[in-house]
Amino acid sequence: MIELFTANTPNGKKISIMLEEIGYEYRVTKIDLDKKEQFSEKFKKISPFSKIPVIIDHKKNITVFESGAILIYLAEQSGKFYDIKDRLIINQWLMAQMGYIGPMLGQHHQFHHYNPGKSKFGEDRYFKISKRIYDELDQRLSNCRFLSGEEYTIADIATFPWIARHEWHDIGLVQYKNLTRWYNEISKRDAVIKGFKFMKKDEFPPKP
Ligand SMILES: N[C@@H](CCC(=O)N[C@@H](CS)C(=O)NCC(=O)O)C(=O)O
Missing domain, CATH: 1.20.1050.10 (Glutathione S-transferase Yfyf (Class Pi); Chain A, domain 2)
Known part of the structure; x- marks a missing residue:
């Protein structure tokens, strides 16, 4: 199961689209940017620049931040869209x-x-x-x-x-x-x- 920490922005949508494309099961944890939730100590532990999106691959216990790195990770894992x-x-x-x-x-x-x-x-x-x-x-x-x-x-x-x-x-x-x-x-x-x-x-x- 992938946990996606995100908000409804273009960078956030990149990852929900990718997860849908590869058919992975995922759950969304919303980070409310207006409420500055990105700056919480808990979130900073997984996102050093306090930015969405971030994923945790709970099966492998792997965290990935930066949307480009997340796309590459998911593409490598799934073998899709990154020949x-x-x-x-x-x-x-x-x-x-x-x-x-x-x-x-x-x-x-x-x-x-x-x-x-x-x-x-x-x-x-x-x-x-x-x-x-x-x-x-x-x-x-x-x-x-x-x-x-x-x-x-x-x-x-x-x-x-x-x-x-x-x-x-x-x-x-x-x-x-x-x-x-x-x-x-x-x-x-x-x-x-x-x-x-x-x-x-x-x-x-x-x-x-
Ligand atoms: N290079 C980053 C940019 C991410 C980014 O800019 N995220 C914005 C929302 S689209 C954000 O979290 N902003 C909150 C902030 O900077 O405080 C990526 O592609 O993941």
Whole structure:
């Protein structure tokens, strides 16, 4: 049994989607970020940076923090979505999500969605970077079906919940034909639908 410590955010959804995709039994322990539960001494013991998501694999007594590391762990355990022959390319797209796509879109959420009007510089900077990310992903997806090639992998699972915030981005996902095609295809997967609404029964990936 896997215990998933999480909240209803893109980083949280990566792991619920993955757990649904590999069909593992799991239970969710909610960490209420508004109530600052991430800073409790108990949670800090398993999450040194006080961030969700974290998993405990109770069968093996293993704890993993950082969503990219969790995806790799679950992929290695299950033998799914991380084919050994494609690992170099999957790692690159996964690391790009972890180090660039997620953090930059996250800043865009902060300036554009949560705090508009507070910093023109911040709003302009992250809006421009986010558009650039849409362009770059669209370009990549003009050459292949999924981010790391023809197979759906943990790189797609990591990136999808961030693009699923497209309404907050105000960029106009539909204008990016290849990214929209990728987004629509992943949105239809049963495991993605289940993993997406793991905390809110009526929550679906928003249409482009
Ligand atoms: N690089 C981390 C980022 C995780 C992260 O930023 N989690 C946010 C929610 S999406 C969080 O826990 N924020 C609480 C805080 O920083 O206090 C990962 O991918 O796991």
